[in-house]
Amino acid sequence: MSESTASPGLPSRLLADPEMISACAARDFARIFQLAKRKGGFHPSRIARACELTPSRVGEVMRGKPKITNMDVIERIADGLRIPGHMLGLADRSWERPALPAQRQPTVAAAKPVQEAWPAATGASSDLDDILAIAAGTRVTPTVLRSLQASIEDYWRRDDEHGGEALRPAVIGQLKYVKDILQETTDPNFRRSLHGIAAELARLTGWTYFDARQHSTARGYFTESLRLAREIDDRPFIANVLACLSLQATYQDKAEDAITLARAAQDSARLDGGTPRLLAMLHMREAFGHASAHDHEATYEAINEAQRHFGRIATSDDDPAWVQYFxxxxxxxxxxxxxxxxxxxxxxxxxxxxxxxxxxxxxxxxxxxxxxxxxxxxxxxxxxxxxxxxxxxxxxxxxxxxxxxxxxxxxxxxxxxxxxxxxxxxxxxxxxxxxxxx
Structure with missing residues (x-):
């Protein structure tokens, strides 16, 4: 089994690296995240997903501010990146403890002739647990969260290629599923991720209704998405939903509403250090509102702001996945x-x-x-x-x-x-x- 598939966390070679050992001992999370990116191939958005942080927070930490001292966050990082507890001055994590002996051995032995017809399944028990967790709808694991996020990215692609009409029932069904398991999940780390996933599914549902020109229903789902994102104070995503509402207002010939919503989105993004790409998109939404109102001067001013922000984009920016299309x-x-x-x-x-x-x-x-x-x-x-x-x-x-x-x-x-x-x-x-x- 390869190192990349043996664990969802940092590779063992990086954990044995003297630089990483030193950074962990000092709880220097700026260096830890930088090493994870440079030597482990962990992009900041991947670190964010694994550690239940926002991408903007990871970016701030990598730039050296603010320092992480909260023990809950430190433990989330240890668990998300699979950093052994002793490296960070913590007790051994639950995933470091030896697994209990397999139960019901007679059943396994009786089934052995059938199992031999399949390829060796070393480590497959965790995959089976994840499958059963999805079916039961009660137990959340990092793999379940990754699967949900992957399905969202697939929805984005299919929406671009075919439109949202045929997609809508699947998105609504998954939104209901995520809201159901959110009610049953008490772990605050998993709840944060589930809130973010539910917020995007609600936004995407609203988008499909907007594309169908069913504006009242679309607005209801966009509002639900805002509430879900507000629960976890995800300011960049709140800006994203406000941008959708701004575009909807433009289509409804409500130019002033479109401008107000676009500016509110910009304010929300700035509160959490919105990336240049995100701010460029939001200023372009404002330009649409001004153009709809036939205000030439304000339209050109908003376009110039969009281009100015776009010119500041750097490869090191940790843009949310949902704005990378821009x-x-x-x-x-x-x-x-x-x-x-x-x-x-x-x-x-x-x-x-x-x-x-x-x-x-x-x-x-x-x-x-x-x-x-x-x-x-x-x-x-x-x-x-x-x-x-x-x-x-x-x-x-x-x-x-x-x-x-x-x-x-x-x-x-x-x-x-x-x-x-x-x-x-x-x-x-x-x-x-x-x-x-x-």
Whole structure:
């Protein structure tokens, strides 16, 4: 069994490293986390998940402030990274104690001929415990938490590729499951992680309803997500949910609400040292609100702030996983969309076109939106035939992706085509949109 699979914690070679031994003896968690990253391959977000800390807290500790002195936190770090108790001046941890002898030996012996048909299963008992824990819904383990987080990341991918309509029942079911086990879990470390997972599942459920243009239900789930995140004072995630509510307000033509929510999100992020990437995303959401209100000066100011923060991004930043999508391509296309909303087609069109050239082809819903916006800016520039050709590509994507928001944009484009309805390209596209969108 390899060292990486033998334990979920730090590798034994690192625990035997003189630097690590010295750092542990001094309880210098800045050095411990730095060594875990540099020599153990433990990214700060992985340290955070293992030790039941927020990524921003881990980042602060790695920068030397504040120092960790709380014994509960020290014990969580020992257990999460599998640092033997004696290295940190603690009693032996429960996972260091020898396992009890296996019970019910006669049953195992009777089943031996069947077991020999399978590969050797050294260490498989813990995996079996985790499977049974999931089925029972009562016992939480680090593996269960990792499985839940992995399923969320899979939901993100599938939502981008196919839309949230078909995804919603699974997300709602998992949200209910996590809330149920949260009620039965007393360990404060596990409860914190479960609150974070439930908050993201509630946000994701709200997002699927938002994508379906069921705004009242979406707002209810976003509000639930805020309450769950507030329980653990996860300020960056609170900012994320407020950003979702800001975007929803923009779609509902509530520009002032959108701006207020985006600014509240920025305030929340700053309280916990929001990363440059997160702040860039939040300022872009504010730009959408100003663009919806047709406030040119404020829109450009918010865009400039977004670009300024984005320029401060460093590889050492410990961004939450849920904001890592906001890369240079996303900044570029969002800038183009905000400018397109203002009516500045000349500036918007090349930005959106550039982003579409670099955007992943698997992000079908995003490409559908962005292709629509490219067509819209082309139509603003009176490039009618080119705009219709581009919008036809968005229509092809809309036929694949389950997203009422995309359909609503195409209906909007059909209205924009009315002055050109007698041209062959516009007439053909209008008919195609009607066939798909009603």
């Amino acid at each position: 890369d240079h391509t996303k900044l570029t296309v969002d800038t183009g969309i905000a400018l397109g909303q203002l009516g500045d087609a000349t500036a918007a069109e090349p930005l959106i076109a550039e982003a579409l050239r670099t955007e992943p082809t698997t992000n079908l819903r995003g490409r559908a939106f962005h292709t629509f916006w490219l067509a819209r800016t082309q139509l603003q520039g009176r490039k009618v035939e080119l705009a219709c050709t581009t919008a036809a590509q968005a229509l092809d994507l809309a036929a694949i992706v389950e997203s009422p928001r995309v359909i609503a944009h195409l209906r909007e484009f059909r209205q924009l085509l009315r002055p050109y309805r007698h041209t062959p390209a516009a007439a053909e596209l209008t008919s195609r949109i009607s066939d798909l969108a009603g």
